Amino acid sequence: MNIEQQLKSIIRDVPNFPKEGILFKDISTIMLNPEISNAVLDHLEKLYKLADLKAIAGIESRGFLFGYPLAMRLGIPFILIRKQGKLPYDKISFSYELEYGSATIEMHTDAISEGDKVLIHDDLLATGGSAAAAAELILKSGGIVAGFNFLVSLDFLNGEEKLKNYTDNIVNLARY
Numbered sequence: 001m002n003i004e005q006q007l008k009s010i011i012r013d014v015p016n017f018p019k020e021g022i023l024f025k026d027i028s029t030i031m032l033n034p035e036i037s038n039a040v041l042d043h044l045e046k047l048y049k050l051a052d053l054k055a056i057a058g059i060e061s062r063g064f065l066f067g068y069p070l071a072m073r074l075g076i077p078f079i080l081i082r083k084q085g086k087l088p089y090d091k092i093s094f095s096y097e098l099e100y101g102s103a104t105i106e107m108h109t110d111a112i113s114e115g116d117k118v119l120i121h122d123d124l125l126a127t128g129g130s131a132a133a134a135a136e137l138i139l140k141s142g143g144i145v146a147g148f149n150f151l152v153s154l155d156f157l158n159g160e161e162k163l164k165n166y167t168d169n170i171v172n173l174a175r176y
Helices: 001-009 036-050 063-074 129-140 159-163
Strands: 012-015 023-026 055-059 078-083 089-098 101-108 117-125 143-152 170-175
Touching: 001 036, 001 143, 001 170, 012 170, 023 036, 023 129, 036 063, 036 143, 036 170, 055 129, 055 170, 063 078, 063 117, 063 129, 101 129, 129 159, 143 159
Parallel strands: 055 078, 055 117, 117 143, 143 170
Antiparallel strands: 012 023, 078 101, 089 101
Protein backbone atom coordinates (compact mmCIF):
# COMPACT_ATOMS: atom_id res chain seq x y z
CA MET A 1 0.00 0.00 0.00
CA ASN A 2 1.34 3.47 -0.85
CA ILE A 3 1.27 6.32 1.67
CA GLU A 4 -1.99 7.78 0.35
CA GLN A 5 -3.73 4.41 0.64
CA GLN A 6 -2.36 3.94 4.15
CA LEU A 7 -3.62 7.35 5.25
CA LYS A 8 -7.02 6.93 3.65
CA SER A 9 -7.39 3.53 5.34
CA ILE A 10 -7.04 5.13 8.77
CA ILE A 11 -8.36 8.72 8.56
CA ARG A 12 -11.79 8.84 10.15
CA ASP A 13 -14.75 10.67 8.62
CA VAL A 14 -16.86 12.53 11.19
CA PRO A 15 -20.15 13.75 9.70
CA ASN A 16 -21.64 17.09 10.75
CA PHE A 17 -18.55 18.37 12.59
CA PRO A 18 -17.87 21.14 13.45
CA LYS A 19 -21.27 22.04 12.01
CA GLU A 20 -24.12 20.48 10.05
CA GLY A 21 -23.19 19.52 6.49
CA ILE A 22 -19.41 19.27 7.06
CA LEU A 23 -17.62 15.92 6.68
CA PHE A 24 -14.59 16.32 8.97
CA LYS A 25 -11.40 14.39 8.17
CA ASP A 26 -10.08 13.30 11.59
CA ILE A 27 -6.32 12.66 11.52
CA SER A 28 -6.12 11.80 15.23
CA THR A 29 -6.37 8.15 14.18
CA ILE A 30 -2.93 8.45 12.57
CA MET A 31 -1.42 9.23 15.98
CA LEU A 32 -2.91 5.98 17.33
CA ASN A 33 -0.96 3.98 14.76
CA PRO A 34 2.85 4.16 15.20
CA GLU A 35 3.44 2.09 12.05
CA ILE A 36 1.58 4.52 9.78
CA SER A 37 2.99 7.53 11.66
CA ASN A 38 6.51 6.27 10.99
CA ALA A 39 5.61 5.52 7.37
CA VAL A 40 4.50 9.16 6.98
CA LEU A 41 7.77 10.41 8.48
CA ASP A 42 9.83 8.00 6.34
CA HIS A 43 8.01 9.21 3.23
CA LEU A 44 8.46 12.89 4.10
CA GLU A 45 12.12 12.39 4.97
CA LYS A 46 12.77 10.81 1.54
CA LEU A 47 10.93 13.68 -0.18
CA TYR A 48 12.90 16.44 1.51
CA LYS A 49 16.28 14.88 2.40
CA LEU A 50 18.03 16.51 -0.57
CA ALA A 51 15.90 19.68 -0.76
CA ASP A 52 18.50 21.93 0.92
CA LEU A 53 15.91 23.25 3.38
CA LYS A 54 17.07 25.55 6.17
CA ALA A 55 13.93 25.08 8.32
CA ILE A 56 10.42 23.69 8.52
CA ALA A 57 7.61 25.95 9.69
CA GLY A 58 4.61 24.26 11.27
CA ILE A 59 1.21 25.92 11.57
CA GLU A 60 -0.45 25.67 15.00
CA SER A 61 -1.25 23.16 16.20
CA ARG A 62 -1.59 20.12 14.01
CA GLY A 63 1.26 21.27 11.80
CA PHE A 64 3.50 20.56 14.79
CA LEU A 65 2.62 16.84 14.87
CA PHE A 66 4.72 15.78 11.88
CA GLY A 67 6.55 19.02 11.12
CA TYR A 68 8.72 18.92 14.24
CA PRO A 69 9.74 15.23 13.98
CA LEU A 70 10.50 15.75 10.28
CA ALA A 71 12.73 18.73 11.09
CA MET A 72 14.57 16.61 13.67
CA ARG A 73 15.08 13.80 11.15
CA LEU A 74 16.46 16.32 8.63
CA GLY A 75 18.64 17.99 11.27
CA ILE A 76 17.16 21.46 10.69
CA PRO A 77 15.28 23.95 12.90
CA PHE A 78 11.54 23.86 13.41
CA ILE A 79 9.68 27.17 13.42
CA LEU A 80 6.47 27.63 15.38
CA ILE A 81 3.75 29.60 13.61
CA ARG A 82 1.14 30.30 16.24
CA LYS A 83 -2.09 32.15 16.83
CA GLN A 84 -1.77 35.72 18.03
CA GLY A 85 -0.65 36.13 21.63
CA LYS A 86 0.89 32.66 22.07
CA LEU A 87 4.58 33.44 21.43
CA PRO A 88 6.57 35.13 24.23
CA TYR A 89 9.42 36.85 22.37
CA ASP A 90 9.67 39.56 19.68
CA LYS A 91 7.39 38.54 16.86
CA ILE A 92 5.98 39.52 13.51
CA SER A 93 2.31 39.11 12.66
CA PHE A 94 0.14 38.61 9.64
CA SER A 95 -3.66 38.97 9.59
CA TYR A 96 -5.88 37.27 7.05
CA GLU A 97 -9.54 36.73 6.29
CA LEU A 98 -11.43 33.61 7.22
CA GLU A 99 -14.78 32.46 5.89
CA TYR A 100 -16.44 34.21 8.84
CA GLY A 101 -14.09 36.85 10.29
CA SER A 102 -10.34 37.16 10.44
CA ALA A 103 -7.31 35.67 12.20
CA THR A 104 -3.76 36.67 12.99
CA ILE A 105 -0.75 34.38 13.16
CA GLU A 106 2.72 35.16 14.49
CA MET A 107 6.31 33.97 14.32
CA HIS A 108 9.40 34.96 16.30
CA THR A 109 11.53 37.58 14.55
CA ASP A 110 14.71 35.54 14.97
CA ALA A 111 13.31 32.31 13.50
CA ILE A 112 14.48 32.93 9.93
CA SER A 113 17.59 34.45 8.39
CA GLU A 114 17.65 36.28 5.07
CA GLY A 115 17.47 33.79 2.20
CA ASP A 116 16.54 30.73 4.29
CA LYS A 117 14.58 28.12 2.31
CA VAL A 118 11.60 27.13 4.46
CA LEU A 119 9.07 24.33 3.98
CA ILE A 120 5.63 25.11 5.41
CA HIS A 121 3.85 22.08 6.89
CA ASP A 122 0.29 21.60 8.14
CA ASP A 123 -2.09 18.72 8.56
CA LEU A 124 -4.77 19.79 6.10
CA LEU A 125 -5.14 22.05 3.08
CA ALA A 126 -8.65 23.46 2.76
CA THR A 127 -9.00 27.01 1.39
CA GLY A 128 -5.28 27.77 1.81
CA GLY A 129 -5.77 30.85 4.00
CA SER A 130 -3.59 29.87 6.94
CA ALA A 131 -0.86 28.40 4.71
CA ALA A 132 -0.78 31.58 2.58
CA ALA A 133 -0.58 33.65 5.77
CA ALA A 134 2.35 31.52 6.94
CA ALA A 135 4.04 32.11 3.58
CA GLU A 136 3.60 35.86 4.07
CA LEU A 137 5.38 35.61 7.44
CA ILE A 138 8.26 33.71 5.82
CA LEU A 139 8.59 36.33 3.08
CA LYS A 140 8.24 39.21 5.54
CA SER A 141 11.22 37.75 7.43
CA GLY A 142 13.39 37.56 4.31
CA GLY A 143 12.95 33.82 3.87
CA ILE A 144 12.07 31.84 0.75
CA VAL A 145 9.00 29.59 0.59
CA ALA A 146 10.57 26.34 -0.59
CA GLY A 147 7.25 24.53 -0.63
CA PHE A 148 4.13 23.45 1.19
CA ASN A 149 3.38 20.01 2.58
CA PHE A 150 0.05 18.68 3.88
CA LEU A 151 -1.09 15.28 5.09
CA VAL A 152 -4.55 15.83 3.57
CA SER A 153 -5.92 18.06 0.82
CA LEU A 154 -9.59 18.81 0.33
CA ASP A 155 -9.17 19.47 -3.39
CA PHE A 156 -12.76 20.66 -3.91
CA LEU A 157 -11.98 23.80 -1.85
CA ASN A 158 -9.20 24.84 -4.32
CA GLY A 159 -6.69 25.88 -1.64
CA GLU A 160 -3.79 24.86 -3.83
CA GLU A 161 -4.62 27.66 -6.29
CA LYS A 162 -4.03 30.29 -3.61
CA LEU A 163 -0.66 28.74 -2.70
CA LYS A 164 0.63 28.73 -6.28
CA ASN A 165 1.25 32.47 -5.80
CA TYR A 166 4.21 31.39 -3.63
CA THR A 167 5.47 28.16 -5.21
CA ASP A 168 4.41 25.23 -7.37
CA ASN A 169 6.07 22.85 -4.89
CA ILE A 170 2.92 21.71 -3.09
CA VAL A 171 2.77 18.15 -1.76
CA ASN A 172 -0.42 16.54 -0.47
CA LEU A 173 -0.10 12.99 0.85
CA ALA A 174 -3.83 12.16 0.62
CA ARG A 175 -6.34 13.94 -1.61
CA TYR A 176 -10.09 14.07 -1.17
